[in-house]
Amino acid sequence: MRINLIDSIKDAAGGNLEPEQYRKMFIGGLTSSTTDETLKEFYSKWGTLVDCVVMRDPATKRSRGFGFVSFSKQSEVWFSYLLRHFSIQ
Secondary structure (H helix, E strand, O other), X not given: OOEOOOOOOOOXXXXXXXXXXXXXXXXXXXXXXXXXXXXXHHHHHHOOEEEEEEEEOOOOOXXXXXXXXXXOOHHHHHHXXXXXXXXXX
């Protein structure tokens, strides 16, 4: 399952989003019980998520232990990064 929260977001000035490579975070060390929804719930505390996915093995559908979240702004990535020592579950 992939959660695509917002297809097209405009910033306050009406422009497009900052480039995705500046807004996307790799999230490693996830437990097998972490879902897209729990990842979304945890990281949405620090900004607007536009995408959230826990990577899964295509054959078994089990979590591969990592995922990605994309924020609407680069500044939200840095804010969540400063709080990276917290546990999702």
